[in-house]
Amino acid sequence: MSDNPAAIAAAEIPPGTVVLEARDIVKDFRGKREGLRRKRMRAVDHVSLQLRTGRVTALVGQSGSGKSTMGRILAQLIVPTGGELLLHGEPIAATRGRKYINYTSTVQMTLQDPFASLNPVHRISYVLKRALRIHGHATNEDDAQEQALELLRKVELTPAERYLHRFPHELSGGERQRISFARALAAQPQVLLADEPVSMLDVTIRKEMLDLLDNLRRTENLAILYITHDLGSARAYSDETLVMYHGQVVERGPSAEVIDNPQHEYTQRLLAAAPDPSRRRHRA
Template structure:
């Protein structure tokens, strides 16, 4: 079997909370936000792996740990078999950043408003020493813009980001990520800030670039409908942990975890004749605090199927219930 492009083992990220003077004097223990709490998965070449969940579940933090914008509290990250968890030197980090790029959620915030589009795309080339002359860099920039359907590129290179539409800005952000020819791209909700009419367009573009350039994606989203369209595998996150994982079709068509069922029930109904049908969500209450994690299964306070004495006491393990279909639940097949 082929080796994974990216492998994550028991990845954790805890953010310490600030303590007041009185808490320090009383000797109260340090408290932490458990943003990512023991996440493991593998992503293979040219695969789209989707991390899905509500805001605050830890999916974006996971992406930032992978691109080394944050350092993990514990766990391991492997890129093409190489342990990249503790990159120390500036040279190693520079080499890693060339192989792993990120597409951010908001293209207006991620593009320097003082840079023209040419400067936005030239900057990574200058940082990594690609292209000896301006003419060589210009050729690479024009090719990158043509790849993302910014045509003709000469009409856009002298513009500032605010002179482009939201979809065009995100295409430029994708071009910036691809211009270094990376192995792996973390796409953090790349279409959530865009109009519904162009979301499928951008995802189709990313899919075609995956096939053309052989790139692999970690696709972070809260939208199961786009995950089903774009992803090969889906991992559902809740309160810092993966609660279900498997091929996209299996997770969508046969969800094993109550939380995944709740996410699917919350997807808007596309058929006009069914839009007035009120769906009963199989979920209750609010997301618990990531500081005070509930004992046992962390979903049990909101689960309508939870069993007292089991779900509120014992933390379930991520178990393979079907071929390549995993779930972290005591009651799989019993509800």
């Protein structure tokens, strides 16, 4: 095994190992001006969490709760106002250069809108091969071609050859989201941050997409953060659930306990407004 834990494949790390940790994260944004001063808005208020290999952590909350902002901080798309991130126990401060590239190879994020995140002028082959080259996993064109096909198979787009030369507009919403997962896997990450991965998809294919995410959790030994507003899917697909409200984590624990016996008033309100989670399948 490599001396650098971030440089090894997730499959080589024991399940349950903490890969990414956030400690006491704070994020303030500049708000509207009030007189001579500009008000500051706190989007994330002293949030801590750990992501472990082979485990899914759900970050649940309504729009404006701070959950997506927290995801972007973990992806280093946003710099926090306070707190720290640790990768395999080592503080991460780099926002550019080689250390930053290494971090983004280890921690990948998929966004809510798969169409907006895919360049419409490039074929899927370009999207996947470019990701492989950026992260140093393709030695030549033949290697890139074969790996791109294997990535498509991993996200269950088969026969893979049929999808490789298509453009994003030729794919359904579910297929585009699978391409987003494939592009993330091209980095050979240990952590996958999935921000509302099914909220823009037709209800008939949401379960298929969550089943795929669960399969990737098992086969790739990924540490997954599942960002969602849906308590039912959090109950079915995650090991731990954290509930965010006004930037704070107001409740956390094993998903079954949090959702079957919510203690905080906000969690109770979310549950009352959601379909009965006991009707969803429970993850084995």
